[in-house]
Amino acid sequence: MLQKKYFWMNLVCFYFLFTLSFEIKAVFSDEIKMIDGNILEGEIGKVNEEAFSFRKEDGSEIDIQLKDVNFISKGNEIIIVNHSKEGLSILRLPKPENISIKNIDYTTTDTLILPGTEIESTEVADEETEQILEFTDDGQPSDTDKKVQSTSEQPSSVSAEEVVQTEEKEVIPPQRTWKGNVDAGMNIKDGNTESATTHIKGSYANIRSLDNIFFDALILYETVTDKATDEDVETANEQRATGKYEYKHTLRLYSFFNQYFEHDEIERLSYRSISSPGVGYRFIDKEHLKYKAEAGPAYTYERFHGGITDEYLGIRIGQYLDWRILDTITFYAKAEYVQSAENTSDWRVDSGLGVRHNLTKSIALSLELLDQYDNTPAEGAEKEDRTLIGSVGYSF
Template structure:
């Protein structure tokens, strides 16, 4: 089967007609802040603190999500771990299940082959399952990337993206979350997997165990393709 036939099949699966009734009423704002302990493996072997945050705005058809993460550690006045990530996604609902999206993703990680990676995508998404306990959705998009290698060489190329999210509300105070992103171009494929298990403590406070895998298919000699981040964090959520 040709790549074009596969792409057409995916688009048809994402865009089959459904009825749209709009989101439930309530405050449009929500978000969370996390502070935790992190173990890094791969190009850097280190333990440090991490800070994460997210803000969401959900209207009738428009949805906006902004998130960020900062990791840093120094020993004897030398930086041993440093990573920053910022992501924005805007969505416009065509129906209850189908939406268009635009995505900006910025990653800066020292001590790896790619000192900086920036991605921009537009595409279409579908919510396959949306119940009180389960959420499953996928996105297909096209765009571009700009990367800077640790050697100073820049790479600019067209990219395609496929992404999937599954969330399961296990009980009243516990949930499971899994997300997989694949951004692929001619010179590199960047893959990111995020797994989280959350348990409520009291009120808006929760404990979160997370494991993130980040992989670049093409790297410089002497560097690792894969970095992993295992974290235990305390989360404060608002607007939920």
């Protein structure tokens, strides 16, 4: 009798868990297609003019900016977010059964293609009127939209196969999320003093919906000719590189891992490595103005000429500012502080600020001041090292 009781209890529990799994799956029925092609599944929460909260299937919650979204599938609707120079516009369509936004793409004819279904060929957005179309539950335009549509010819109902047969379409790829630039400069001086200075620097940034990837590098070389001996003397010979990964927990809060490398012959530094994970926060995150600060533990390893090494654990604090003053002019600044936990006098500050002016879409001029201060430099080296460089760059 007791075994029978346990059997029915287990059966009821199994039925409850089996039903609950379907209920949970039903709750997380919303789909988001980002401009970088990523597909997110979960539940849409609070919505405002610029962003909305989104609860993923694993239970974590993130904030998503509307400008990073192409399609939204919610309930019996498909919402298309159209991106234009004037801003964002939204088109809402009834969702056919068994259709996922994974199968939907834009075409050059601005026709929405829903595979295997009878669809209405509808313009995604009218750039002149920026009219936002609303659809009722039965799939018909609302009264407001009928007035707008009455002034233009009504499109005919066609199938996806007919669209493919009547015209050749080109699928528009997801919007590019990465950008970069390569800059170079050279200065030659002749007369009382002969010198030659060259530098190359580059940067890469990939800003995606869930994470960011950054990389930048600098090569600087300078020689001065000694008039007495007619020999070239190196006054600058250094290389720097930084790689960084950021994961967005919300629109403003993120975690990161930062890796820095440096080589400097003048400082007799074979190489310096600073590895630092941590947490950061975007205090200002607007199109024209961005400011963020971050902090975390840091591991520093240094090797100098002669086999001398130094390594220590400490903290790293960084802050970054990007200000687009005009459409073609950007001001940027950064400051990074690294402090040893073992020796309070062992610390360094790496800072820089610059201005970049875009002459064309691809060609730019930049002027940058770099400053490094090491409170415990190598023997014979100065504590502070300042460099002012001007560059002509190519943006891609």
